[in-house]
Amino acid sequence: MATLVMDRGQATLISVLLVEDNPVDSTMIRGLLRAPSAGLRCGHVSRLAEALEYLERERPDVVLLDLNLDDSCGYETFRSMREAAPRTAILVLSGSDDEELAIRTVREGAQDYLVKGSFDGKLLLRAIRYALERKYSEEALRQSETTVRAIFENSLDGIVIFENSGECIEANAAAAALVGVAREELIGRRLCDFCEKSFKKEWEGLSAVQSGRGQFWVNLSNGRRRLVDYCFTANVLPGQNLAMLRDVTEQQNLEEQLRQSQKMEAVGRLAAGVAHDFNNILGIISGYAELLQLQAAHAGDRARAEKIISATEKAASLTRQLLAFGRKQAMTLKLLELSQILDGLSSMVRCVMSDEVQVTVHAEEGLGLVRADQSQLEQVIMNLATNAREAMPEGGKLTITVEKQRIAERTLDLPAGDYVCLSLCDTGTGMAPEVQARVFEPFFTTKKAGSGLGLSTVYGIVKQSGGYVTVQSAPQQGSTFRVYLPLAAGSEADHVTAPAPPISQLAGDETILLVDNEEDLRNATAEYLEGCGYRVLTAGDGREAIEIADKYAGPISLVISDIVMPKASGRGVLEHMRKTRPGTEVLMISGYANDDMARHGITLDPSCFLQKPFTFQALSAKIKEMVGKGSS
């Protein structure tokens, strides 16, 4: 910087203003400055008023100032000049007896003073050059200080300067906000006084190192905590240390949330995969049990077969929960009034509660509709209610509320929007934060006999319905689960609960092509259908199915095909049938949900789908429905 100043000074003539009312003095000084080697341009005035005008007009680099003028005297002369030109170097010319006054002017911003009669040309020139250089340096320093101060004050990160004892001597507004106190409260105190105790030792150890980075938790006065990243540098000035602070709480929360949702996603995929394979096996068991039941000669055998069928139904409901968590459960979306669903269910909720639990329901009608699957919503309510009951082993209060909520600003858990919110608030044991973090995880349970699927099913269903579920809890302070379902457009709810139509006549004589790579299931199904009177053609994969269909001369009324198969898939079978036998109906079956069709690029009406495991009765009803439709 100094070099630059000198370069600038030497490149152009230094402009000097001499303010001197004594003609002898002014002649002398101008004479001394006149030498061409001086590199100066010197103007001269003898009155303060003229000097102020000159400053305004010419903006000289240096002023040589006599303090005693006709129109101004002593310190006042200096003060007026400095106010008018704060960036100009002022050199005071004093008499031998007013040196004290000259020294005062230097203290107040004059660059130097020279006693008249005690300097020659060389000294005067040197004084002028030094004065100018000092002024430039001061200006550069002032600018740098202004910049640093602006950065300090406006930084979004907290900045703290503290002594080796740890006491803060400077802190910006961001730092104070980070620890949740006023700036004045932070000065004179140690940062670690606001942090978790475990950090105290680390903070005290910092003075032994030159620099470092780390994290600490701040305990806020409102009981909340904030995670702070710090970057420490020792001795930025002797005995003064710097710490830069950044609030990373939200980042940490988001990372945690991302990790959690990735884990849930992975577990969901795994659960859905297991459920799919399991459904196929259940299909075989229930299929053969149904055949046994049909063919049993004795009532005892029929009853035993019924037990097997009922056990497979229970197992199937378990796999449905797994699929729900993996968001692969078949859904029948309808416009529903949540309070109506709750109303229909409240007696059952009261049933599952022990007598010591007092249940209160607040559910106004006409809050708005949501698009969801009725039985799934019922499952959500029942699972949450069961969870609440188990949190209140010694009784308590359960308050169930349905209300409309508008979320104006996006929060961590919830995007902005209009929702119908179902909340279940219990007065039970509550949960610690680490339990809360895992509460929706499948197979995570704090109960001895829990499956760990209740709340994870809630999570899966709500997600699948485009909604959000939150939990608020603290140990011994109960829990509140809130399910937010987006408010759906529409004013009239669809009819709830359509009971399955009675199956009166399941028999038929049409030809059916049955395609499934699960041999046992295929054989059991074929046996059943043949028993009903149908002519059944079977194929173990898509390619075989296409060959059989091409060779078969007669009409085929219906193709029942699995979706995922080796060689040619269900989609290939469907496309071939559409080309070669446009009148043939196609029914897709899968261990996944009906969205499996869409995933495999199959464009069929959702009614042409049956999820495994199905009972043969359900299959027969479906066949009747489709073949009947085709022939009408």
Place this chain on the structure above:
Amino acid sequence: MELLRQLLAVFEQEFSAMLASVESAIAKGDAAELEKAGHKIKGSLLQFSAHDAAEAAQQLEILGRNGTVNGAPGALGTLKRAVGLVLKSLHVLTGEQAGNDRHAGKV
């Protein structure tokens, strides 16, 4: 030397006006005016390193600063004598120098 000649010329030109200011201040009993005039003469004389004469001028300045013109006529007499000597010496200095220069020019 040229600067010295210029200074001498300016001083001689201004000195009578400065003296007039001192005399007017004494006549009016104006101490402030006396201080100012004394200060100005002192500063001018210091430029010639004429310390004795400057001290005489300072006497006037001090009287004025002390709020009085009493004793000023005496001090003024001293000043006039001292300045007379200074001027004489300066003329000799610049005259000899000038003479030497002219002489040198002839060679």
